[in-house]
Amino acid sequence: MLKTNFLDVELSNPLMNASGVHCMTIEELDELANSEAGAFVTKTATRDYRAGNPEPRYYDTNLGSINSMGLPNNGLDYYLDYVIERQKSGAKLQFLSVTGMSYEENVGLLKKIQESEYEGVTEFNLSCPNVPGKPQIAYDFELTDKLLAEVFTFFTKPLGVKLPPYFDIAHFDEMAKILNKYPLTYVNSVNSVGNGLYIDLDKEQVVIKPKGGFGGLGGEYIKPTALANVRAFRERLNPSIKIIGTGGVINGKDVFEHILCGADLVQVGTTLHKEGVSVFSRLTKELQEIMKEKGYSSLEDFRGKLKVID
Ligand SMILES: CC(C)(C)CCc1c(C(=O)O)[nH]c(=O)[nH]c1=O
Numbered sequence: 001m002l003k004t005n006f007l008d009v010e011l012s013n014p015l016m017n018a019s020g021v022h023c024m025t026i027e028e029l030d031e032l033a034n035s036e037a038g039a040f041v042t043k044t045a046t047r048d049y050r051a052g053n054p055e056p057r058y059y060d061t062n063l064g065s066i067n068s069m070g071l072p073n074n075g076l077d078y079y080l081d082y083v084i085e086r087q088k089s090g091a092k093l094q095f096l097s098v099t100g101m102s103y104e105e106n107v108g109l110l111k112k113i114q115e116s117e118y119e120g121v122t123e124f125n126l127s128c129p130n131v132p133g134k135p136q137i138a139y140d141f142e143l144t145d146k147l148l149a150e151v152f153t154f155f156t157k158p159l160g161v162k163l164p165p166y167f168d169i170a171h172f173d174e175m176a177k178i179l180n181k182y183p184l185t186y187v188n189s190v191n192s193v194g195n196g197l198y199i200d201l202d203k204e205q206v207v208i209k210p211k212g213g214f215g216g217l218g219g220e221y222i223k224p225t226a227l228a229n230v231r232a233f234r235e236r237l238n239p240s241i242k243i244i245g246t247g248g249v250i251n252g253k254d255v256f257e258h259i260l261c262g263a264d265l266v267q268v269g270t271t272l273h274k275e276g277v278s279v280f281s282r283l284t285k286e287l288q289e290i291m292k293e294k295g296y297s298s299l300e301d302f303r304g305k306l307k308v309i310d
Pocket residue numbers: 020044067068069070071072125127128129191192216
């Protein structure tokens with residue numbers, strides 16, 4: 001009922017973790033691989049190991065989460081070895097997330113993946129930091145275009161891009177125009193809503209240490225933004241470019257809404273962090289219930305079919 005085809009691989013359901021959550025270590029990744037999730041993605045890897053920001057750097061709230069992790073990860077080789085190992089023992093579809101601390105590192109990382117034995121999907125996190133004082137790469141349209149143009153002069157393996165949320169229709173138009181130029185496998189919208197601020201009223205203090213308490217928001221706060229980005233890119237991108245919907249998934253109805261907006265796969269971050277990998281069996285059950293009530297027998301019955309008011 002929840003069968004999903006992605007790159008000619010049949011997944012039992014469209015659900016997976018969002019990069020960054022429950023995917024830093026081999027133990028966490030194995031737990032994901034052995035869970036109900038249809039697929040998994042690794043924590044965004046940089047070339048070298050990174051300790052990340054001082055703690056507290058992640059905080060769960062009633063309505064979601066705020067984080068400024070600072071890209072802690074075990075370095076590209078750790079994750080590349082892991083996915084190549086699993087590929088050799090038969091893993092069909094895997095997602096490896098990467099980002100560089102500079103333009104040159106971004107190109108270098110993808111060259112290394114291109115030259116490796118890895119045949120799975122690479123998720124290129126375009127929220128990568130740019131030179132200080134300039135916006136993240138995905139908010140610098142010319143730089144994004146330049147970077148993707150260079151990447152696709154040598155990269156021939158499946159590549160998706162993880163995008164931050166956009167909030168202006170002109171930005172959807174401009175970004176989609178750029179993305180449609182490239183043979184992307186998918187676009188993943190959205191990354192956390194950047195630079196939110198959460199306050200502990202009793203202490204009259206922020207709740208995370210880095211950046212004076214500023215951090216990326218996840219959870220209920222961001223679902224309307226996430227759905228709008230999924231829908232906006234589905235309306236604008238070539239059908240050959242798939243969409244992964246991320247942001248604000250708490251229950252099965254949120255998964256349904258992402259797919260109704262056009263998502264082919266749906267990622268869960270904050271709620272996975274709160275609940276653990278059992279969240280995937282809860283969400284698949286809830287989604288099947290909703291589909292039964294509505295008389296749908298497959299995801300194709302309603303994917304992308306959000307109605308507008310005539
Ligand atoms: C924000 C960056 C540190 C530049 C990238 C890694 C990342 C982080 C992080 O590692 O802080 N947190 C997120 O919510 N999304 C991300 O893409």
